[in-house]
Amino acid sequence: MDKTHANSTCSNRPDLRGEINWIPFDAAAFVGSSLRFVSGDPEGNRFRVSYYLDSTQHLKAKVWFGPETEGPPGHAHGGAMAAVVDEVLGLAAWAAGYSIVVGNLSVSFRNMLPLHKVVSVETKVVSAEGRKIMVHGRIYCEKTTYAVGECLCITIQPKNINIR
Numbered sequence: 001m002d003k004t005h006a007n008s009t010c011s012n013r014p015d016l017r018g019e020i021n022w023i024p025f026d027a028a029a030f031v032g033s034s035l036r037f038v039s040g041d042p043e044g045n046r047f048r049v050s051y052y053l054d055s056t057q058h059l060k061a062k063v064w065f066g067p068e069t070e071g072p073p074g075h076a077h078g079g080a081m082a083a084v085v086d087e088v089l090g091l092a093a094w095a096a097g098y099s100i101v102v103g104n105l106s107v108s109f110r111n112m113l114p115l116h117k118v119v120s121v122e123t124k125v126v127s128a129e130g131r132k133i134m135v136h137g138r139i140y141c142e143k144t145t146y147a148v149g150e151c152l153c154i155t156i157q158p159k160n161i162n163i164r
C-alpha cells in the first residue's frame, strides 16, 4: 500500500474533520471575511482550512496543502507553511480575546511537507505582557513536526482595523 494512504489522519484526501472534542470555530464570524489568503478558498488548489477549538479552548486547524503551495518538487513552499503559521497563530490570539496584528514571526522548518497532505496546526497563547501577546504553535501530523512557529502579536485598537 502507498504509505501516504496508510491511514486516514494523514491521507491524500482533504479530510478536514476535527479530532474528538474539537468544536468548529467560525473564523469569518469572528474576525470578518478578510482572511482570504490562506483560508478563503475552501474549494481551491492552494490551501483548504478548517478551524476548531479544542477542549481547552486552544485554536486548532486542519490544513490541506494543495498543489499550488509547491516549493521544492512535490513539497510545500516554506512561505506557504509560514503563511499558515502566521494566520493560525494570529487568529489564535484573536480567539483568545486580543485584537492584534502580527509584529514578528519566527518559523523553523523541521521536515519537508508533501503536497496533498492534511496536517494539523496547534496553538497556545503563552504570554500576554502589555500589548505583546506571544503565541506558539506547530504544524504536524502524528509524530512528524513540519514547522514550529513563535508569533509575537501586538494589540491594536479594534477601531484601527476594518473588520468586514
Ligand SMILES: CCCCCCCCCC(=O)SCCNC(=O)CCNC(=O)[C@H](O)C(C)(C)COP(=O)(O)OP(=O)(O)OC[C@H]1O[C@@H](n2cnc3c(N)ncnc32)[C@H](O)[C@@H]1OP(=O)(O)O
Residues within 6 Å of the ligand: 031, 032, 034, 086, 087, 088, 089, 090, 091, 094, 100, 101, 102, 103, 104, 130, 131, 132, 152, 154, 156, 161, 163
Ligand atoms: C481582522 C484581522 C484578523 C487577523 C487574524 C490574524 C491573521 C493575520 C496575521 C497577520 O498576518 S497580520 C499582518 C502582518 N502584520 C503587519 O502588517 C503589522 C505591521 N506592523 C504594524 O502595524 C505596527 O508595527 C504594529 C501595530 C505591530 C506596532 O506599531 P505601534 O506603533 O502600534 O506600536 P509600537 O511601535 O509603539 O510598539 C508597541 C510595543 O510593541 C513592540 N513591537 C512592535 N512591533 C514589534 C515587532 N515587529 N517586533 C517586536 N516588538 C514589536 C514595541 O517594541 C513596543 O514594545 P514596548 O511597549 O515594550 O516598548
